[in-house]
Amino acid sequence: MAAAAPVTQNEFGWTPDQPLIRLVDVHKSFGSLQVLRGVSLDVRKGEVICIIGPSGSGKSTLIRCINALVPIDSGTIRVEGQEVNDPDLDKLALRRKVGMVFQQYNLFPHRTALQNVMMAPINVLKQNRKEVEVRARALMAKVRLQGKEDAYPGQLSGGQQQRVAIARSLAMRPDVMLFDEVTAALDPETVKEVLVTIRELAEEGMTCILVTHEMGFAREVADHVYFTDKGLIVEHGPPAEFFANPKDERTKAFLGQVL
Amino acid sequence: MTSHMSSLSAVNPAPANPMPVLLPFQLGARQRRFPTWRATLLHGCGIVGLGLVIAGTAHAQSGPGQLSAIGVIIKWFPLLMSGFLFNVLISLLSMALGTVAGLGLGLGAISHNTLLRQVAWGITQFFRNAPWLVLLFFAMFMIPFQFTIFGTTIPFPDWVKAVIGFALPVMANMSEIVRGAVKSLPSGQWEAAESLAFSRRQTMWMIILPQCVKRMIPPWMNLYTLVAMATVQASIVGVTEMLTLIAQVHAAEGGRPDLLAPLYGFAMLCFFIYCYPIELWTRRLERRFHLHQ
Ligand SMILES: Nc1ncnc2c1ncn2[C@@H]1O[C@H](COP(=O)(O)OP(=O)(O)O)[C@@H](O)[C@H]1O
Numbered sequence A: 001m002a003a004a005a006p007v008t009q010n011e012f013g014w015t016p017d018q019p020l021i022r023l024v025d026v027h028k029s030f031g032s033l034q035v036l037r038g039v040s041l042d043v044r045k046g047e048v049i050c051i052i053g054p055s056g057s058g059k060s061t062l063i064r065c066i067n068a069l070v071p072i073d074s075g076t077i078r079v080e081g082q083e084v085n086d087p088d089l090d091k092l093a094l095r096r097k098v099g100m101v102f103q104q105y106n107l108f109p110h111r112t113a114l115q116n117v118m119m120a121p122i123n124v125l126k127q128n129r130k131e132v133e134v135r136a137r138a139l140m141a142k143v144r145l146q147g148k149e150d151a152y153p154g155q156l157s158g159g160q161q162q163r164v165a166i167a168r169s170l171a172m173r174p175d176v177m178l179f180d181e182v183t184a185a186l187d188p189e190t191v192k193e194v195l196v197t198i199r200e201l202a203e204e205g206m207t208c209i210l211v212t213h214e215m216g217f218a219r220e221v222a223d224h225v226y227f228t229d230k231g232l233i234v235e236h237g238p239p240a241e242f243f244a245n246p247k248d249e250r251t252k253a254f255l256g257q258v259l
Numbered sequence B: 001m002t003s004h005m006s007s008l009s010a011v012n013p014a015p016a017n018p019m020p021v022l023l024p025f026q027l028g029a030r031q032r033r034f035p036t037w038r039a040t041l042l043h044g045c046g047i048v049g050l051g052l053v054i055a056g057t058a059h060a061q062s063g064p065g066q067l068s069a070i071g072v073i074i075k076w077f078p079l080l081m082s083g084f085l086f087n088v089l090i091s092l093l094s095m096a097l098g099t100v101a102g103l104g105l106g107l108g109a110i111s112h113n114t115l116l117r118q119v120a121w122g123i124t125q126f127f128r129n130a131p132w133l134v135l136l137f138f139a140m141f142m143i144p145f146q147f148t149i150f151g152t153t154i155p156f157p158d159w160v161k162a163v164i165g166f167a168l169p170v171m172a173n174m175s176e177i178v179r180g181a182v183k184s185l186p187s188g189q190w191e192a193a194e195s196l197a198f199s200r201r202q203t204m205w206m207i208i209l210p211q212c213v214k215r216m217i218p219p220w221m222n223l224y225t226l227v228a229m230a231t232v233q234a235s236i237v238g239v240t241e242m243l244t245l246i247a248q249v250h251a252a253e254g255g256r257p258d259l260l261a262p263l264y265g266f267a268m269l270c271f272f273i274y275c276y277p278i279e280l281w282t283r284r285l286e287r288r289f290h291l292h293q
């Protein structure tokens, strides 16, 4: 406690005391449709933030910008200091830091659950197959899918597939996980098993950005909640305050509808 | 009657399934059986019908002292079959060549490189919209009969040129099959692969194409039957395949007009017996693919 540990900089001059993700005035249009109209937000290491808002307000676009699935028009996005909108972006370096889970799971249907988890570390990171397999089996156990290693995605329920998708992302050992409405396509019974997995991740200190419609979950797990409408962050705050007394009329109207 | 029914339902408590969720499944099973049964019947009728045409004309019209048409076919059977096998060989080689070339062309047609994509698209459209016979002539007259590389002369006989001639439309159609299959996969597969840092090439070969194979097989088999039947056009450009041999056999037998129908009927029968099972199998795969969609 006495002497501060030497602050280690990464290759981009980023130190862990700075925000892990920093968005400054991000704009994005699809043709004439302005989807993001100046979004700024910071996410610190170990923080869990939830983004809520009406459908079409640009939530998916926002988190897709963070791992460069969608190129932005202006503003800056930095992940651990690495500038995402750099034309010479090292996408591999970025994407091994940022894991992403989708609403539709998007597992590779021609590969078993275990192979889905192992594919990227072996083929992208060129890691040793044996070591990857050990890790992949541990991840399958972590998402409570022991015994389903050899099942194909088509043989698994939606909730099980989604947990394989989470394990697949974790196998890259990311520093931050993006979740885009990952429970929206699930049966109510299986929503819980996926939320439990995400909660455990959050409790272990994984930095998470969640787009979600599960208000109860956001209230319990999030450190910070952002409300977006028409491409702008309208209001944000710690969940207790945010849900107890929203200030903006649009937030009130939205919460009134979903709660 | 009523008591009989009730005793039955007592033994088997759910005679008509009360769970409506199971209904679509049963319907599906019935729909699946019907076309197969109909197809088999058609198959049988076709073969018997063709057989009757050949045998009928053969028997009715053979004059005294002449070999009956069936006798002629039996006499020349080994030769005619060797001709037919040559057709099969040409079709298989064209298909192999065209498939490999078409795979390359199809991948070019979906490339992110604009120039490559446009060139591949142009070639695909050009060869897809040309009559096969014209492409055959094109190959026949554009390709020299021999190549000389480093002092060794590689001959290019007519039948090799015919293989190339048929491979051209196969290539163009295969290109479209590949492009269509790749486009039909949900974009989520690309996004998931991209977010896992797979390169575009890795995504294509490890994730997209393996899933496309299943979708490509039925149209590819369909294409094959078309090629197999088209190979008889090679006789027009002087390749000695089945149709050429039939004309020669006919001439050798004195050019009797009563032999024309049986001989050409026999050729039809050979192609039918070869292609129809492939056709049936294709349809079964297509149905299975739709059921597992
Ligand atoms: N690739 C795209 N091309 C064109 N329009 C898009 C694309 N992606 C999203 N949009 C549009 O942008 C708007 C915001 O979409 P999205 O970010 O998915 O919102 P949300 O996730 O909040 O529902 C929508 O109107 C959507 O139709």
Ligand SMILES: [Mg+2]
Residues within 6 Å of the ligand: A059, A060, A061, A180, A181
């Ligand atoms: Mg969305």
